[in-house]
Amino acid sequence: MTEPLVNIAGVRLAYGGGAGTLAVDGLDLSVGPGECAAVVGPSGCGKSSLMKLVNGLMPPTAGTIHVAGKRVDGPLKIVGMAFQNPTLLPWRSTLDNLLLPLEIVEPYRGRIRRERKAFEAEARALLSTVGLAGFEKSLPRQLSGGMQQRASLCRALIHNPALLMLDEPFGALDAFTREELWDVLQRVWMERRFTTILVTHDLREAVYLADTVHVMSARPGRIVTRRRVDFPRPRTLQTAMLPEFTDLVNGLREQIRLERDDAAAAKESEAVR
Amino acid sequence: MIPSVRRNLGTAMPWLIVIVGLLLWEASCRAFDMPEFVLPRPSRIIEALIADFGAIWFHAQHTLITTVTGFILAVLFGLVLGILIGSSQLAYQGLYPLLVGFNSVPKVALVPLMVVWFGIGTAPAVLTAFMLSFFPVAVNVATGLATLEPELEDVLRSLGATRRDIVVKVGLPRAMPYFFASLKVAITLAFVGSVIAETLASNEGIGTLVEQASANFRVPLVFAGLFVVSAMGILMYVGFAMIERRVTGWAIRPVDFGIGG
Ligand SMILES: Nc1ncnc2c1ncn2[C@@H]1O[C@H](COP(=O)(O)OP(=O)(O)OP(=O)(O)O)[C@@H](O)[C@H]1O
Numbered sequence: 001m002t003e004p005l006v007n008i009a010g011v012r013l014a015y016g017g018g019a020g021t022l023a024v025d026g027l028d029l030s031v032g033p034g035e036c037a038a039v040v041g042p043s044g045c046g047k048s049s050l051m052k053l054v055n056g057l058m059p060p061t062a063g064t065i066h067v068a069g070k071r072v073d074g075p076l077k078i079v080g081m082a083f084q085n086p087t088l089l090p091w092r093s094t095l096d097n098l099l100l101p102l103e104i105v106e107p108y109r110g111r112i113r114r115e116r117k118a119f120e121a122e123a124r125a126l127l128s129t130v131g132l133a134g135f136e137k138s139l140p141r142q143l144s145g146g147m148q149q150r151a152s153l154c155r156a157l158i159h160n161p162a163l164l165m166l167d168e169p170f171g172a173l174d175a176f177t178r179e180e181l182w183d184v185l186q187r188v189w190m191e192r193r194f195t196t197i198l199v200t201h202d203l204r205e206a207v208y209l210a211d212t213v214h215v216m217s218a219r220p221g222r223i224v225t226r227r228r229v230d231f232p233r234p235r236t237l238q239t240a241m242l243p244e245f246t247d248l249v250n251g252l253r254e255q256i257r258l259e260r261d262d263a264a265a266a267k268e269s270e271a272v273r
Numbered sequence: 274m275i276p277s278v279r280r281n282l283g284t285a286m287p288w289l290i291v292i293v294g295l296l297l298w299e300a301s302c303r304a305f306d307m308p309e310f311v312l313p314r315p316s317r318i319i320e321a322l323i324a325d326f327g328a329i330w331f332h333a334q335h336t337l338i339t340t341v342t343g344f345i346l347a348v349l350f351g352l353v354l355g356i357l358i359g360s361s362q363l364a365y366q367g368l369y370p371l372l373v374g375f376n377s378v379p380k381v382a383l384v385p386l387m388v389v390w391f392g393i394g395t396a397p398a399v400l401t402a403f404m405l406s407f408f409p410v411a412v413n414v415a416t417g418l419a420t421l422e423p424e425l426e427d428v429l430r431s432l433g434a435t436r437r438d439i440v441v442k443v444g445l446p447r448a449m450p451y452f453f454a455s456l457k458v459a460i461t462l463a464f465v466g467s468v469i470a471e472t473l474a475s476n477e478g479i480g481t482l483v484e485q486a487s488a489n490f491r492v493p494l495v496f497a498g499l500f501v502v503s504a505m506g507i508l509m510y511v512g513f514a515m516i517e518r519r520v521t522g523w524a525i526r527p528v529d530f531g532i533g534g
């Protein structure tokens with residue numbers, strides 16, 4: 001078996017010191033190189049916290065996180081991130097927004113002055129793979145929400161990260177745009193095969209895109225179930241209509257409902273005591 | 274309404290209101306036979322403006338130079354201070370209460386102190402203009418820097434951005450609209466500051482002119498002086514509004530607000 005790219009072992013995170021809110025506890029998760037892993041779970045279970053931990057933005061209270069064989073102890077620089085909110089800089093054109101990571105992360109940072117033309121060409125190519133050719137000079141406010149999210153995805157990928165982390169990237173989009181972007185993401189991923197961790201509330205999205213779906217418990221979050229998803233790629237909306245697909249989604253939905261009820265019951269019995 | 278008519282009306286509106294206001298003022302002064310040393314009619318004020326043009330021009334120039342000097346100092350200082358408190362939590366916590374405290378002190382009360390330190394003349398006026406106008410600049414720049422989306426900060430930090438990278442690439446450009454908006458407010462406050470100080474401790478400037486004119490019951494001249502100050506204030510404001518629109522067009526919705534923003 002190949003070495004996992006991301007390996008999380010026994011991680012606990014307490015906000016506000018050891019006695020503070022436990023966001024995650026006893027979290028184990030590993031993601032192989034080139035794999036697309038989806039993480040689903042009830043709201044507030046620590047999914048965004050998990051992202052920050054893997055990124056090295058916060059140290060875990062206990063446990064270890066390894067990425068690409070090295071223990072994480074600070075910002076990683078080999079990670080691309082995108083969120084529900086596209087967070088493009090409103091004063092920069094789409095193209096210049098894409099170049100932002102290259103102005104920051106080494107080795108591009110040292111080269112961008114001299115090789116700007118080459119980098120711009122790369123950015124243009126990336127924009128056209130997500131269907132944004134012709135919008136290089138547009139400001140973010142001249143783009144629709146879906147187009148901004150495409151640009152945000154490109155910004156996360158421009159420095160060829162080994163790991164892409166997406167936190168509900170399509171959560172704010174309408175159903176049609178969302179499904180369109182699933183295909184965009186799948187296409188880019190199939191071309192480049194970066195490892196992906198996708199946090200989402202949409203179970204169909206998780207099953208459509210992921211090789212493995214990890215279900216988290218209510219807070220403090222840990223992984224309670226994993227499901228492999230073996231539908232052949234590229235998956236299409238036809239795939240999403242297969243009975244096996246629907247069964248898998250319904251199974252996951254049931255699992256999360258149980259998790260939520262368990263948590264509520266646990267709270268209740270605590271209150272009774 | 275047709276958009277172009279609306280826009281023209283928008284530009285004409287301030288002028289219309291001023292003219293109508295002056296006409297009402299003139300009419301009611303005449304109707305109630307208002308004594309001139311209480312409230313002069315606008316036509317008398319305009320007469321005074323023309324009759325004493327030389328003196329007013331001399332003092333106005335002085336006030337303008339004083340104000341602009343104080344204002345420039347305030348912008349530089351406010352910018353540095355704003356960057357400091359906007360980009361460092363520690364500086365914010367340490368300095369903000371102090372700043373609020375300082376800003377609560379009426380600056381008029383400091384003018385006599387400055388006379389003790391610097392003597393009667395330009396220095397107290399420049400300093401009063403400065404003290405009154407750096408605060409909005411500092412606060413606005415700090416706000417612009419501090420209101421960074423946490424997600425964007427995460428994106429940048431995960432790429433290994435230093436605090437300086439974040440301030441330069443994101444913080445400062447984001448603060449620019451706030452900065453230019455603050456200039457419009459700051460310049461008007463600078464006029465207030467310099468004129469106050471001139472009234473109390475100077476031999477030159479519109480403040481002095483107004484003070485002496487009112488001592489001699491030349492009330493039309495008092496009003497003429499005040500008109501000139503507010504005209505200078507409006508001109509500077511419009512100038513900065515125009516610069517603001519050019520520099521930070523990405524942040525301003527394409528709506529015409531008459532006096533430009
Ligand atoms: N900065 C913080 N300080 C203190 N507590 C926090 C902080 N951020 C998150 N938490 C707590 O940690 C828990 C997990 O938060 P997190 O944002 O990781 O959840 P999430 O799974 O991403 O939720 P959602 O699905 O609603 O986005 C929450 O219960 C929250 O109260």
Ligand SMILES: [Mg+2]
Pocket residue numbers: 047048049167
């Ligand atoms: Mg979240």
